[in-house]
Amino acid sequence: MIEHSLADIAQALASRRISSVELTALYLDRIGRLDPQLNAFITVDRERSLAQARAADERLARGDTQPLTGIPIAHKDIFCAKDWRTTCGSKMLDNFVSPYDATVISRFQQAGAVLLGKTNMDEFAMGSSTETSFHGPTANPWALDRVPGGSSGGSAAAVAARLAPAATGTDTGGSIRQPAALCNLSGMKPTYGVVSRYGMIAFASSLDQAGPLARSAADCALLLNCMAGFDERDSTSLDRPREDFARELTAAAGGRPLAGLRIGLPEQFFGEGCSPDVMQLIEAAIAEYRQLGAETVPLSLPNMGLSVAAYYVIAPAEASSNLARFDGVRYGYRAPAYDDLTDMYCKTRAQGFGAEVKRRILIGTYVLSHGYYDAYYLQAQRIRRLIADDFAEAFRQCDVVLGPTSPSTAFRLGEKAADPVQMYLSDIYTIAVNLAGLPAMSIPCGFAGGLPAGLQLIGNYFTEARLLDIAHRYQQVTDWHRQCPAGHA
Amino acid sequence: MKHWEVVIGIETHVQLSTASKIFSGSSTAFGAAPNLQANAVDIALPGVLPVLNKAAVECAIRFGLAVGGEVAAKSIFARKNYFYPDLPKGYQISQYELPVVRGGGLPIQFGENEKLISLTRAHLEEDAGKSLHEGLGPTAQGRSGIDLNRAGTPLLEIVSEPDMRSAVEAVAYARALHALVRWIGICDGNMQEGSFRCDANVSVRPAGEVRLGTRREIKNLNSFRFLQQAIDYEVQWQIATIEDGGSIEQATVLFDPASGETRAMRSKEDAHDYRYFPDPDLLPLIIDRQWVEQVRAGLPELPAARRERLIADCGLSAYDARVLTASLDLANYYEATVVAAGRKNAKICANWVMVDLAARLNREDREIGQSPVSATQLGGLIARIADGTISTSMARKVFDELCNSGHSSSADEIIARQGLQQISDDSALTALIDDLLAANPGMVAEFRSGKEKAFNALVGQVMKATRGQANPQRVSELLRRKLG
Numbered sequence: 001m002i003e004h005s006l007a008d009i010a011q012a013l014a015s016r017r018i019s020s021v022e023l024t025a026l027y028l029d030r031i032g033r034l035d036p037q038l039n040a041f042i043t044v045d046r047e048r049s050l051a052q053a054r055a056a057d058e059r060l061a062r063g064d065t066q067p068l069t070g071i072p073i074a075h076k077d078i079f080c081a082k083d084w085r086t087t088c089g090s091k092m093l094d095n096f097v098s099p100y101d102a103t104v105i106s107r108f109q110q111a112g113a114v115l116l117g118k119t120n121m122d123e124f125a126m127g128s129s130t131e132t133s134f135h136g137p138t139a140n141p142w143a144l145d146r147v148p149g150g151s152s153g154g155s156a157a158a159v160a161a162r163l164a165p166a167a168t169g170t171d172t173g174g175s176i177r178q179p180a181a182l183c184n185l186s187g188m189k190p191t192y193g194v195v196s197r198y199g200m201i202a203f204a205s206s207l208d209q210a211g212p213l214a215r216s217a218a219d220c221a222l223l224l225n226c227m228a229g230f231d232e233r234d235s236t237s238l239d240r241p242r243e244d245f246a247r248e249l250t251a252a253a254g255g256r257p258l259a260g261l262r263i264g265l266p267e268q269f270f271g272e273g274c275s276p277d278v279m280q281l282i283e284a285a286i287a288e289y290r291q292l293g294a295e296t297v298p299l300s301l302p303n304m305g306l307s308v309a310a311y312y313v314i315a316p317a318e319a320s321s322n323l324a325r326f327d328g329v330r331y332g333y334r335a336p337a338y339d340d341l342t343d344m345y346c347k348t349r350a351q352g353f354g355a356e357v358k359r360r361i362l363i364g365t366y367v368l369s370h371g372y373y374d375a376y377y378l379q380a381q382r383i384r385r386l387i388a389d390d391f392a393e394a395f396r397q398c399d400v401v402l403g404p405t406s407p408s409t410a411f412r413l414g415e416k417a418a419d420p421v422q423m424y425l426s427d428i429y430t431i432a433v434n435l436a437g438l439p440a441m442s443i444p445c446g447f448a449g450g451l452p453a454g455l456q457l458i459g460n461y462f463t464e465a466r467l468l469d470i471a472h473r474y475q476q477v478t479d480w481h482r483q484c485p486a487g488h489a
Numbered sequence: 490m491k492h493w494e495v496v497i498g499i500e501t502h503v504q505l506s507t508a509s510k511i512f513s514g515s516s517t518a519f520g521a522a523p524n525l526q527a528n529a530v531d532i533a534l535p536g537v538l539p540v541l542n543k544a545a546v547e548c549a550i551r552f553g554l555a556v557g558g559e560v561a562a563k564s565i566f567a568r569k570n571y572f573y574p575d576l577p578k579g580y581q582i583s584q585y586e587l588p589v590v591r592g593g594g595l596p597i598q599f600g601e602n603e604k605l606i607s608l609t610r611a612h613l614e615e616d617a618g619k620s621l622h623e624g625l626g627p628t629a630q631g632r633s634g635i636d637l638n639r640a641g642t643p644l645l646e647i648v649s650e651p652d653m654r655s656a657v658e659a660v661a662y663a664r665a666l667h668a669l670v671r672w673i674g675i676c677d678g679n680m681q682e683g684s685f686r687c688d689a690n691v692s693v694r695p696a697g698e699v700r701l702g703t704r705r706e707i708k709n710l711n712s713f714r715f716l717q718q719a720i721d722y723e724v725q726w727q728i729a730t731i732e733d734g735g736s737i738e739q740a741t742v743l744f745d746p747a748s749g750e751t752r753a754m755r756s757k758e759d760a761h762d763y764r765y766f767p768d769p770d771l772l773p774l775i776i777d778r779q780w781v782e783q784v785r786a787g788l789p790e791l792p793a794a795r796r797e798r799l800i801a802d803c804g805l806s807a808y809d810a811r812v813l814t815a816s817l818d819l820a821n822y823y824e825a826t827v828v829a830a831g832r833k834n835a836k837i838c839a840n841w842v843m844v845d846l847a848a849r850l851n852r853e854d855r856e857i858g859q860s861p862v863s864a865t866q867l868g869g870l871i872a873r874i875a876d877g878t879i880s881t882s883m884a885r886k887v888f889d890e891l892c893n894s895g896h897s898s899s900a901d902e903i904i905a906r907q908g909l910q911q912i913s914d915d916s917a918l919t920a921l922i923d924d925l926l927a928a929n930p931g932m933v934a935e936f937r938s939g940k941e942k943a944f945n946a947l948v949g950q951v952m953k954a955t956r957g958q959a960n961p962q963r964v965s966e967l968l969r970r971k972l973g
Binding site (some may be wrong): 038102320323377 | 529532533534536537539540541568569570572574577578579580590635762764765766769770771830
């Protein structure tokens, strides 16, 4: 069952070959057995999950089913879930039990999916390795001494190790795509505004976007169908007609199904900076796409080199303000002893936040300060506009942009932890997408030294269904995405 | 001694009378138990997001139109970042570079003078909660409480140019603004409950100097009296400080009503750097012309236009017109009275509303909206005065009856029930007078010998005999003819 697609699991549930309780228990058992060495989960609540599974079984018995009814899904601990501890990977919220559901969570609840547990993440999603979590790092199932990527590393490790059929993540600068690449998964960051941010603890509001982490593009489509949709509680949510993101995945394999597709290859994705063994796999994937009928178009994204710099102004600026609410006054951590109000603030935040979060709050506070705002924040916003313009120009020449997701395969735990700039550069290929608000995917494209690598596909606004189809075609003729880490089958 | 010129600009926080908060669905009603009107958004739980209340925007548009300002087609919400326990998010959502209203002006009157005060801008923002330091019970000694019921209440911050030159002008401005925001229905104007709060920026400079002096900002003045006292004190303090060889440091100060003094709260050095930036959770506020025109169509006639019309149509003096347009309710009441009494009686109506009714309301501490007598009732009474049915002194009795009747009776009913009609009928009066003259030959003789006093005594006798109902003018005329 653990290698079944979500559609097959749904079929098995619908035909009563397995119950949701059995399925949920199977995964809970795997978590109990295998998670101690991975640390993919922050919170597992067996009874609560099984109660949801029982309710799902009743729905299944009634025939009141949707595609995800009865399927256990793991959620990044950034989503508020009613009555569940929701920590965002921080000491600051270690004692926080949410009194409400994020829109993403309630959509899964309405679909009858089972909340399998809350997964580990970099503290407040700030990181690319899941090492900044207050709950300790998560290990990569493909090599336990390596990182799973981040910040959605817990979700990625859980799905890769088959501790969950699928999971949610959030992507502010690559936090779904990079862990997907490092853990051999398919992950999508949708167009900004497609998935509601309500109840998703904010890191950088203008960049944050939730999306699926799964074992195939087809599974991603099913998850996205559940997650996406207008939400009046999020003013940046887009009011668009509902669409079926799986609608283009039904065609049979064979022939040259992608004939006429123009794949753009930006020179900035193929220059220095990417490890040669990863680049070899990307080249092979391009050859595969040519086999499927696609043609390739060389192009340039001239301002992409500025994206990391612009991102590390905008994201910390927004974060410094978003995280101001964690002040020890109303909920969450408060320092046990303090002299006065200012001392309470200082000690609470000094003790409640980890080093990387503090670093970004300081950067963000600095760039918004009087006298620096124009030089940093406004300048970064201008670059952001230029990057979006670069992509707009690129999509006049091609239908999809292709390149590596991450410049390397999974690095060792601790390898980059002491060097924030090296860590920031691991998102060099993913960040521009968030700045422009575009949809993008990462899908498995092979192994280098036994470690998975990811292929990134970037689409124009609202082309999620097309992207999923392009990914799906590749997965019909390759089996990289079916590979399972040793010891987790 | 040098002459000093005082320069004052005022920032006013006006709580908008919307049913729900500016970025959440919580009620804005005043007076609920602490934190009962604070939902997940108001207390800033992790993950919550603001959604703009269009009713608040509509209030801002109303104000912009009422002061002749420019309603911005596009304005931006910005975050004003600072830490305080009653500010749940650690930032206030406000507007900074692109406010919803720019420019405009407000005419003020003080004594015989009129002046137009220019407005810089008006922007939308959310109110903070309140810190409670007392009344938390014996177990809470030394602790402070937070009440977030007020957090998220919509505010319109209205910023004037530094156009005022005295505390009197400042108070006249505040009063005019207070009247306007109530007139256009965007604020209940309740100053005790904090619905209308002023900050005054005060500086002084030698007369003739063009550059502005260094200003100090007096925060949170919630009564016109405090505004006047605070500015008066601040001005004399600044002048005394400079004349003693000192200089003014830019500062934020608080007014202590008990001592009547201002004292510095924080200096420029420890002023906050609010690190404003556009709020990424909210889209730019786009107001199209259609929306503006829709709001314009729903605006009541504005006070200045109303005054002009009352002067032209009702023949009122400028003073009366100003008094009767102090609030929309009063102006509407007055005009409804005129409708009931007849237009030709508009001036009597003005007197009754401004004198008799005003005194009654004042005595009972009521607003015009809670008048014990309706405009229709009052107009009906005035019609009976005007057509001679009752005398003015009788009318005062009927007025009192009406006030006590709980809106249930008309003046005509009370007059009929109590037989208060004036006796103007000549035959009845003549009969009375004949009896009286026959019974008082002494008084008649006195009058004939040239004592005018005796005539008045005779009139008084007739009035007494009719319990005041005789038409005194008619009685005089008939008496004179008899005694002729």
